Amino acid sequence: MEQTSNPVYTDQRMGQSRELFYYYDQDGRYVKKVGFHGEPTRVILQQAWDTFAERSEAARQKVLAGKASPIVYYMEKIFADPMNLAMMAGIPIWKVKLHLRPAFFKRLSERTLQKYAQAFNITVEQLKKVE
Amino acid sequence: MEKKNVMINYTHRQAGHCESGATSNLMNFYGVEMSEQMAFGIGTGIYFSYLPFLKLMFAPMMSFRNFPNTVFHRTMKYLEIDATVIKKFNDPKESMDALDRNLDKGIPTGCQVGVFNLTFFPPEYRMHYNMHNLVVFGREDNIYHISDTVMETPHILTYDDLLRVRWAKGAFAPKGKMYWINNVKKDIDFKTGVNKGIAKSVYEMIKVPFWLVGIKGIRVMAKDIKKWPKKHGNEKASFYLGQILRMAEDFGTGGAGFRYIFGAFLKESGEKYNHDGLLEASDMMGKTANKWREFTYIGARNCKNRSKPEEDYGMLGDMLREIANMEEKVYQRIDKITLS
Numbered sequence: 297m298e299q300t301s302n303p304v305y306t307d308q309r310m311g312q313s314r315e316l317f318y319y320y321d322q323d324g325r326y327v328k329k330v331g332f333h334g335e336p337t338r339v340i341l342q343q344a345w346d347t348f349a350e351r352s353e354a355a356r357q358k359v360l361a362g363k364a365s366p367i368v369y370y371m372e373k374i375f376a377d378p379m380n381l382a383m384m385a386g387i388p389i390w391k392v393k394l395h396l397r398p399a400f401f402k403r404l405s406e407r408t409l410q411k412y413a414q415a416f417n418i419t420v421e422q423l424k425k426v427e
Numbered sequence: 428m429e430k431k432n433v434m435i436n437y438t439h440r441q442a443g444h445c446e447s448g449a450t451s452n453l454m455n456f457y458g459v460e461m462s463e464q465m466a467f468g469i470g471t472g473i474y475f476s477y478l479p480f481l482k483l484m485f486a487p488m489m490s491f492r493n494f495p496n497t498v499f500h501r502t503m504k505y506l507e508i509d510a511t512v513i514k515k516f517n518d519p520k521e522s523m524d525a526l527d528r529n530l531d532k533g534i535p536t537g538c539q540v541g542v543f544n545l546t547f548f549p550p551e552y553r554m555h556y557n558m559h560n561l562v563v564f565g566r567e568d569n570i571y572h573i574s575d576t577v578m579e580t581p582h583i584l585t586y587d588d589l590l591r592v593r594w595a596k597g598a599f600a601p602k603g604k605m606y607w608i609n610n611v612k613k614d615i616d617f618k619t620g621v622n623k624g625i626a627k628s629v630y631e632m633i634k635v636p637f638w639l640v641g642i643k644g645i646r647v648m649a650k651d652i653k654k655w656p657k658k659h660g661n662e663k664a665s666f667y668l669g670q671i672l673r674m675a676e677d678f679g680t681g682g683a684g685f686r687y688i689f690g691a692f693l694k695e696s697g698e699k700y701n702h703d704g705l706l707e708a709s710d711m712m713g714k715t716a717n718k719w720r721e722f723t724y725i726g727a728r729n730c731k732n733r734s735k736p737e738e739d740y741g742m743l744g745d746m747l748r749e750i751a752n753m754e755e756k757v758y759q760r761i762d763k764i765t766l767s
Contacts, residue, residue, distance in 0.1 A: 313549045313579070315441075315443075315579075318443055320690060320716055324710055326687065330441065335727070340730050341552075343665070343669045344484070344666075344673060
């Protein structure tokens with residue numbers, strides 16, 4: 297993932313994509329107009345990205361302190377929860393929950409690590425350490 | 428095997444909703460004039476479900492649209508058009524080969540994809556959302572030409588990128604699902620299609636005997652909103668509220684959860700068949716949609732000031748309840764209508 301996980305909208309128009317909007321006007325007509333998203337969308341999207349950034353930063357601190365396994369950090373980075381991750385990696389959820397602890401993470405086999413790495417779209421070496 | 432370059436003469440038109448847009452564009456490719464709202468209405472795109480026990484992006488899951496591929500499938504079924512839907516493939520490579528064969532025959536093919544790895548998408552929207560639809564209509568070497576109805580212009584994707592989005596993992600995984608129209612007969616019976624579409628929409632919104640689907644679901648959600656600040660604290664309550672708004676605002680139509688498109692469908696069919704009841708219902712639906720948009724605007728103010736909400740959550744809940752009542756009246760109005 298090259299792009300930052302928190303796109304800051306330098307432009308008021310929020311990116312370059314224009315979309316089609318429907319309106320219902322006073323005369324009882326449905327009007328289609330192409331335009332940019334308004335303020336409410338920007339606020340709620342910004343809120344979402346802020347929350348994700350906060351969560352991933354908190355997870356990073358936890359991993360660096362040795363209280364959680366690197367999987368926690370990478371999981372938060374792609375905004376997944378254990379259930380999503382279980383579906384993505386093809387590992388039962390109760391196992392995923394165990395692997396979130398450092399002690400169980402150390403005992404993981406190469407094959408399981410490969411599965412996780414594939415789900416996160418990174419290499420196994422990257423998965424083992426968090427900087 | 429040498430792949431030859433294919434470019435199908437396919438017209439890209441922007442639409443508010445990805446799947447109904449793709450369906451109407453495909454129909455237009457085969458020479459049938461069909462607007463987006465018509466495809467949306469006949470394919471019963473309107474829906475509501477609230478599933479608080481499932482979490483999507485750390486917040487309760489709700490959906491303002493039907494399950495993936497319902498719109499295309501039902502439109503084809505109700506209009507009795509010969510179409511093929513391949514629900515899933517076993518092997519990624521096989522799915523791409525099937526797509527290549529279709530392109531060689533000159534058939535524009537729709538695919539269900541996940542949004543997270545879609546490279547041409549604006550980065551602020553790339554979340555785990557596997558119900559997006561696009562149409563592939565051309566190929567040059569390794570580059571595929573894509574018509575995504577949400578975007579203004581057609582885009583391109585490489586082979587690997589297309590394979591990755593078609594095999595996105597997670598809830599509602601696409602598994603390489605693809606669909607296309609085989610051929611279209613001359614005289615399509617739109618009237619029956621409209622009848623069936625309305626009947627199915629009404630059933631799904633007010634008659635499903637399950638308390639989290641349709642109007643009942645909106646009422647449950649309205650009740651839950653009032654509890655959120657006490658139960659989870661202001662911070663989390665505003666994030667949950669944001670989730671509702673994100674799903675409603677999510678692409679096109681601007682914050683009414685596709686209610687505008689359904690209203691436009693009622694209006695168009697009412698004008699086409701001179702039916703006063705449908706026109707009346709479309710007016711009611713338009714007002715409901717405006718109310719939804721107002722709800723979005725007021726709710727967004729709460730999300731802006733997270734720890735100190737400007738608006739009372741009780742008020743938002745009441746507003747949602749009022750919206751539910753307004754919407755229920757629309758469906759009750761069109762329930763008995765049959766075009767003859």
